[in-house]
Amino acid sequence: MHTLVLIRHGQSVWNLENRFTGWTDVDLSHQGLAEAQEGARLLKEGGFLFDRCHTSYLKRAIRTLWLVLERMDLMWLPVETSWRLNERHYGALQGLNKAETARQYSDEQVFQWRRSFDVPPPPLDPADPRFPGHDPRYAGLAAAELPRCESLKDTIARVMPYWHQVLAPQIRAGQRLLVAAHGNSLRGLVKYLDGMSDAEVSGLNIPTGVPLVYTLDADLRSLGRRYMGD
Numbered sequence: 001m002h003t004l005v006l007i008r009h010g011q012s013v014w015n016l017e018n019r020f021t022g023w024t025d026v027d028l029s030h031q032g033l034a035e036a037q038e039g040a041r042l043l044k045e046g047g048f049l050f051d052r053c054h055t056s057y058l059k060r061a062i063r064t065l066w067l068v069l070e071r072m073d074l075m076w077l078p079v080e081t082s083w084r085l086n087e088r089h090y091g092a093l094q095g096l097n098k099a100e101t102a103r104q105y106s107d108e109q110v111f112q113w114r115r116s117f118d119v120p121p122p123p124l125d126p127a128d129p130r131f132p133g134h135d136p137r138y139a140g141l142a143a144a145e146l147p148r149c150e151s152l153k154d155t156i157a158r159v160m161p162y163w164h165q166v167l168a169p170q171i172r173a174g175q176r177l178l179v180a181a182h183g184n185s186l187r188g189l190v191k192y193l194d195g196m197s198d199a200e201v202s203g204l205n206i207p208t209g210v211p212l213v214y215t216l217d218a219d220l221r222s223l224g225r226r227y228m229g230d
């Protein structure tokens with residue numbers, strides 16, 4: 001029997017402004033900090049212990065993890081970061097708010113994007129300063145791995161190797177893991193663990209700052225999951 005804990009980072013300053021964030025490295029808002037503190041309190045009071053933790057290359061998830069580790073007096077734990085746990089890349093929509101999106105794209109186009117699993121947003125031009133190839137933290141990625149945009153399907157496809165190559169082997173080895181990540185990258189893990197369809201995962205919304213606790217059998221099949229504080 002294994003336990004795996006997932007936590008989605010709290011509200012970011014661009015969530016506040018209803019801006020597409022994606023790989024833009026904005027920080028948590030004050031509310032987002034408070035959400036992370038509450039999640040940390042639930043984990044501490046729940047008596048959880050971890051052996052390793054994982055997060056993305058983006059500070060809103062990293063800081064959420066730091067707040068949890070600080071509150072649980074676990075700042076000594078090894079932390080692994082990976083681009084594969086990053087939020088979905090929203091391409092040329094990154095930075096746009098609702099009004100700007102509505103001005104540049106038709107309602108039909110926005111409606112199609114909202115409900116699709118495999119339709120990507122408009123891609124970034126590689127010369128665009130928002131393209132990850134200009135950011136030193138992605139220097140280790142192969143050219144083909146640097147996204148210009150991502151559908152939810154693309155996001156899940158690049159998250160899953162991290163599950164199969166990193167998370168699952170550590171869980172099998174008896175490590176109690178905490179993963180602090182993003183709405184869409186966590187959708188990938190939840191889709192796999194719950195055996196969800198493409199349509200089901202497109203409708204799944206993971207609440208921010210609330211620890212999601214999985215109980216897994218010896219073959220890492222889910223025996224159930226619960227949100228703490230429920």
Ligand SMILES: CC(=O)Oc1ccccc1S(=O)(=O)Nc1cc2c(c(O)c1O)C(=O)c1ccccc1C2=O
Binds near residue numbers: 093096097098120
């Ligand atoms: C709540 C909100 O204001 O959402 C925003 C924020 C910025 C632009 C558009 C909107 S919206 O009101 O059209 N709603 C809205 C719009 C969208 C999405 C979404 O989940 C959503 O709720 C997507 O997932 C989405 C995914 C991929 C491309 C575009 C969209 C998109 O355009």
